[in-house]
Amino acid sequence: MEDLFRVGGREFQSRLLLGTGKFANYAVMKKAIEESGSDIVTVALRRVDPGSQADNILDFIPPQCTLMTNTSGARDADEAIRIARLAKAGGAGNWIKIEVVQDNKYLLPENLETLKAVEVLVKEGFVVLPYMSPDLSMARRMEDAGAAAVMPLGAPIGSNRGIKTRELVEIMVREIKVPVIVDAGIGSPSQACECMEIGCAAVLVNTAVAISENPVQMASAFRDAVMAGRRAYLSGIPEKGGLSGAASSPLTGFLSDEK
Amino acid sequence: MTFYNTLQESEACLRNFDAHEISRGSVIRAVESESCSPERLLTLLSPKASDDLELMARKAHEITLRQFGRVIQLYTPLYLSNFCDNQCSYCGFNARNRVPRKTLTLEEIEREAAYIASTGLKHILILTGGSRPHAPLSYIKSAVRVLKKYFSSISAEIYALSEGEYAELAAEGVDGLTIYQETYHEAVYDRVHKAGPKKDFQFRLEAPERAARGAFRNVNIGALLGLSDWRRESFFLGMHAGYLQDRFPNVEISASVPRIRPHEGDFSGFEQVSDRDLVQMILALRLFLPRLGITLSTRESPWLRENLVPLGVTRMSAGSTTEVGGHTIACHDAEDASQFKIADERNVEEIKAMLVARGYQPVLKDWMQL
Numbered sequence: 001m002e003d004l005f006r007v008g009g010r011e012f013q014s015r016l017l018l019g020t021g022k023f024a025n026y027a028v029m030k031k032a033i034e035e036s037g038s039d040i041v042t043v044a045l046r047r048v049d050p051g052s053q054a055d056n057i058l059d060f061i062p063p064q065c066t067l068m069t070n071t072s073g074a075r076d077a078d079e080a081i082r083i084a085r086l087a088k089a090g091g092a093g094n095w096i097k098i099e100v101v102q103d104n105k106y107l108l109p110e111n112l113e114t115l116k117a118v119e120v121l122v123k124e125g126f127v128v129l130p131y132m133s134p135d136l137s138m139a140r141r142m143e144d145a146g147a148a149a150v151m152p153l154g155a156p157i158g159s160n161r162g163i164k165t166r167e168l169v170e171i172m173v174r175e176i177k178v179p180v181i182v183d184a185g186i187g188s189p190s191q192a193c194e195c196m197e198i199g200c201a202a203v204l205v206n207t208a209v210a211i212s213e214n215p216v217q218m219a220s221a222f223r224d225a226v227m228a229g230r231r232a233y234l235s236g237i238p239e240k241g242g243l244s245g246a247a248s249s250p251l252t253g254f255l256s257d258e259k
Numbered sequence: 260m261t262f263y264n265t266l267q268e269s270e271a272c273l274r275n276f277d278a279h280e281i282s283r284g285s286v287i288r289a290v291e292s293e294s295c296s297p298e299r300l301l302t303l304l305s306p307k308a309s310d311d312l313e314l315m316a317r318k319a320h321e322i323t324l325r326q327f328g329r330v331i332q333l334y335t336p337l338y339l340s341n342f343c344d345n346q347c348s349y350c351g352f353n354a355r356n357r358v359p360r361k362t363l364t365l366e367e368i369e370r371e372a373a374y375i376a377s378t379g380l381k382h383i384l385i386l387t388g389g390s391r392p393h394a395p396l397s398y399i400k401s402a403v404r405v406l407k408k409y410f411s412s413i414s415a416e417i418y419a420l421s422e423g424e425y426a427e428l429a430a431e432g433v434d435g436l437t438i439y440q441e442t443y444h445e446a447v448y449d450r451v452h453k454a455g456p457k458k459d460f461q462f463r464l465e466a467p468e469r470a471a472r473g474a475f476r477n478v479n480i481g482a483l484l485g486l487s488d489w490r491r492e493s494f495f496l497g498m499h500a501g502y503l504q505d506r507f508p509n510v511e512i513s514a515s516v517p518r519i520r521p522h523e524g525d526f527s528g529f530e531q532v533s534d535r536d537l538v539q540m541i542l543a544l545r546l547f548l549p550r551l552g553i554t555l556s557t558r559e560s561p562w563l564r565e566n567l568v569p570l571g572v573t574r575m576s577a578g579s580t581t582e583v584g585g586h587t588i589a590c591h592d593a594e595d596a597s598q599f600k601i602a603d604e605r606n607v608e609e610i611k612a613m614l615v616a617r618g619y620q621p622v623l624k625d626w627m628q629l
Contacts, residue, residue, distance in 0.1 A: 021328055021330070022324075022327070022328020022329060022330055023328065023329060023330075023620060024329040024618045024619060024620055025615065025620050026620075045627070046624070046625055046626050046627060047622065047624060047625060048624070049381065049411075049623060049624040052379060052623070052624075055379070055623065073476075073626060075476075075509045079629055082629045083629065086627070086629070101509075102508060102509040103508045103509070104504065104508055104509065104510065104511050104512070104550055105504055105508060105550050106550075107550075158325040158326050159325070160325060207325060207328065210328055210329070211324045211325065211328055211329060
């Protein structure tokens with residue numbers, strides 16, 4: 001059976017989402033997107049320069065990709081909402097990744113303001129994917145408010161530390177009905193694979209690809225890792241055993257003893 | 260409590276710190292550590308650490324790539340007025356210098372803006388001299404209203420204002436404030452600022468936090484290198500940036516590292532700051548504050564600017580002139596009325612080409628009016 005990624009009322013082949021910041025140039029970015037197989041690509045509206053003939057980032061997004069504008073730079077719900085509306089009015093569609101950050105040191109998201117933006121933008125007809133700190137009750141509220149997915153961070157943006165929030169994300173995977181997409185902190189394909197193995201619906205990667213010595217090849221490595229992790233998850237990963245063989249029924253053996 | 264209190268505490272740290280006791284081992288530990296202690300910054304700035312610049316550079320490069328990517332944001336200054344009521348001994352706009360003075364009319368601002376916008380730049384830094392009567396806040400706000408039509412982000416480098424005035428400017432659409440303390444050495448500050456409203460050390464020192472409270476998105480601070488010992492200045496600059504980051508987490512804090520350039524006037528006796536010193540300063544700031552923006556102006560030569568790009572710089576000026584109306588109005592054969600001599604005269608296209616050749620993406624737009 002085909003395993004499609006369903007989000008925002010649509011179906012996609014790829015479970016790897018790509019960010020478009022930090023690349024040395026747009027031509028490399030475009031090749032990396034193509035090589036990644038990504039169907040959904042996020043672009044910061046702050047970087048979109050529609051007036052520019054040569055340097056409009058949107059011209060380098062492959063046409064088959066769904067554009068998900070993000071609200072990078074927003075400091076509160078109001079700014080995020082305004083950015084989303086600007087994006088829509090500018091023809092960038094209605095898929096929006098909400099990023100509200102009030103912390104410039106670690107770039108950690110502000111969940112409460114993010115929730116407020118979700119509530120408003122869903123009502124306005126946007127497909128809303130909030131970037132968030134992995135907090136179950138917040139994720140539930142965002143889901144209730146109509147978020148198309150929730151995007152907990154694995155580690156701070158650009159840290160390349162991997163899924164340090166694993167236990168919290170695993171709880172979200174178990175409890176949240178909409179897709180859980182790990183966004184931020186994924187520094188290597190093995191880490192992306194780990195996210196998929198624990199049942200995340202998808203991962204979003206940017207820094208690890210963009211600043212690699214060979215972004216195009218790295219994009220393909222992430223593509224393969226995400227597919228491998230997903231297949232492993234669907235196959236049912238056997239539990240890990242201990243290092244030594246287990247003694248036979250030391251606790252319940254008495255049940256077969258003769259009285 | 261303001262940074263003035265922290266400055267005094269930091270001075271005590273500096274007094275108690277014995278740079279002669281720093282070993283290579285402590286330098287290596289300081290490079291690898293993520294501590295925000297004053298002692299770590301002092302270690303990174305120490306003479307001993309200057310033996311390990313390559314080690315520092317590799318780490319600084321790696322941090323900068325992860326935090327900011329292969330990206331440099333470009334902007335250019337637009338001088339609105341060079342009237343000045345201050346007597347700063349290192350500056351061409353010094354009230355005592357006999358140079359042609361001018362304040363642009365709104366029509367002239369529009370002409371300059373249209374020219375700069377035609378180069379593709381979307382971020383602009385407006386500057387005035389330190390004369391309120393010749394460039395009052397109402398004039399600056401009118402200028403901003405004109406410039407908003409041409410630029411997606413406007414920053415200002417003007418005389419120090421009150422918190423309420425900063426809020427007014429932010430409400431008008433100014434995103435960022437640049438203000439240099441020039442020197443954190445209070446006695447030197449008093450000596451080089453001979454007269455004028457800028458003589459008030461503490462009012463100047465606390466301007467960045469007033470601006471941060473006044474709702475600016477970005478605050479850029481700096482020390483003018485050469486007025487006093489660069490290690491000392493870099494230490495206080497780093498402490499100031501760290502203080503602002505801690506207290507105003509929703510404001511992007513950045514720092515400039517300007518070295519004194521030739522200018523109109525007769526002041527001499529500056530401290531030498533070598534290229535090597537400048538590199539150590541940039542590396543120490545990057546290692547100490549991984550998310551700090553670092554701005555590099557056209558005060559530095561093309562060769563040096565190119566080589567500093569991978570070490571931690573996040574923002575550069577391009578196509579600069581430090582003269583009022585320098586893009587479309589000033590007559591370059593006339594008397595020199597610039598604030599200082601620039602060293603990198605390349606235009607925007609040339610700077611973009613240099614960055615691309617170095618494997619960096621020149622970013623012209625990184626914010627917009629909301």
